Amino acid sequence: MSYLLFAFIGVLLTITTYQVVAKLQAKLCAIWLNPMLFTILMAILVLTLFGIDYQTYYQSTISLNYLLEPAIVALGYPLYQHLDAIKKQWKVIAVSLTVGAIVAISISFLLTISLTDNYAISVSLALKSITTPIALAVTEQLDGNQAITAFAIIIAGLTGAIMGIKWLSLFKIDSIRAQGLAIGAASHALGTATMSQISYEHTAYSSIALIYSAIITAIIAPGIIELLAYLSI
Amino acid sequence: MKVEQLNSLKALYSFSALLICLAIGYLVHYIVGGLPPALYGLVVLTLSLKHRLIRADFLEQTIQWIFRHMGVCFVPAGVGIIEHYELVARYGVTMVLITFVTTMILLTLVGLWVNISEKRPAP
Numbered sequence: 001m002s003y004l005l006f007a008f009i010g011v012l013l014t015i016t017t018y019q020v021v022a023k024l025q026a027k028l029c030a031i032w033l034n035p036m037l038f039t040i041l042m043a044i045l046v047l048t049l050f051g052i053d054y055q056t057y058y059q060s061t062i063s064l065n066y067l068l069e070p071a072i073v074a075l076g077y078p079l080y081q082h083l084d085a086i087k088k089q090w091k092v093i094a095v096s097l098t099v100g101a102i103v104a105i106s107i108s109f110l111l112t113i114s115l116t117d118n119y120a121i122s123v124s125l126a127l128k129s130i131t132t133p134i135a136l137a138v139t140e141q142l143d144g145n146q147a148i149t150a151f152a153i154i155i156a157g158l159t160g161a162i163m164g165i166k167w168l169s170l171f172k173i174d175s176i177r178a179q180g181l182a183i184g185a186a187s188h189a190l191g192t193a194t195m196s197q198i199s200y201e202h203t204a205y206s207s208i209a210l211i212y213s214a215i216i217t218a219i220i221a222p223g224i225i226e227l228l229a230y231l232s233i
Numbered sequence: 234m235k236v237e238q239l240n241s242l243k244a245l246y247s248f249s250a251l252l253i254c255l256a257i258g259y260l261v262h263y264i265v266g267g268l269p270p271a272l273y274g275l276v277v278l279t280l281s282l283k284h285r286l287i288r289a290d291f292l293e294q295t296i297q298w299i300f301r302h303m304g305v306c307f308v309p310a311g312v313g314i315i316e317h318y319e320l321v322a323r324y325g326v327t328m329v330l331i332t333f334v335t336t337m338i339l340l341t342l343v344g345l346w347v348n349i350s351e352k353r354p355a356p
Contacts (some may be wrong), residue, residue, distance in 0.1 A: 076278030
């Protein structure tokens with residue numbers, strides 16, 4: 001009984017905070033007031049203030065975690081609506097996402113190894129742009145640090161979700177296709193979830209980028225990282 | 234049938250469809266491995282809609298509702314950052330900066346590439 005009550009409070013507080021911030025964001029038209037980020041920060045603050053450990057919070061909000069998977073499946077709906085358009089542009093999509101993955105993995109690895117001189121962290125940061133389960137599997141394969149990968153994935157997701165569209169607009173990247181693909185490639189499901197509030201077309205391209213980037217990274221990352229590690233010794 | 238009844242039936246249909254796709258996703262993941270179950274489920278939903286195994290018009294409202302609220306499902310995982318307090322204290326600023334900068338580079342690269350290829354006249 002106490003467990004049920006406790007689970008109820010965790011979920012209720014999280015959802016209420018999220019809804020209040022979302023309403024506030026809509027009212028003030030403030031993009032920076034991201035409900036996801038603010039709810040995460042509030043939860044961290046509350047857990048720290050009351051000395052509650054993360055496992056307790058995680059257990060009490062596990063129902064939200066269960067809902068994440070069907071929500072990701074739902075991204076297939078906009079993808080279906082734009083499937084024909086995507087098929088016609090398959091080449092541009094494949095080439096841009098592959099080049100993007102190669103460059104991002106290389107720069108992240110080299111930058112990290114030169115700044116921290118730590119191989120495990122460099123592997124983890126090189127894999128941060130893709131969806132968590134695949135990134136963690138490749139991290140393990142390459143002797144990275146899974147905790148750091150998980151951490152960096154959240155930061156990469158929030159970066160694209162909160163600043164993505166604004167940043168791309170600065171470079172006059174205004175086509176829906178370019179915006180969707182870029183955010184799906186750099187900020188995985190978290191960025192794609194944000195796209196779903198903008199338009200179905202954004203979501204469709206973001207979803208295809210999310211899937212393609214995960215597959216291509218799993219295939220090419222081991223080779224690139226082994227080569228760069230060998231060269232930088 | 235009243236409108237509300239119809240809507241709740243549609244919602245029930247949609248959630249069942251999503252859960253069945255997810256279940257197939259789990260099955261594929263179990264057999265083939267590779268992608269996480271939810272991503273296989275996403276592909277199964279897309280293909281089922283395309284081949285008219287699932288009625289798209291029944292899904293519309295529920296999908297809209299899910300998209301409006303799905304952000305909150307990422308919160309528990311995000312709070313997980315506090316588990317890595319020591320790592321964050323030691324390398325936090327460097328890691329956040331590198332992640333931030335390289336994410337922006339990837340965004341810009343893919344965005345620019347697609348944008349330019351779009352504006353180039355077709356051969």
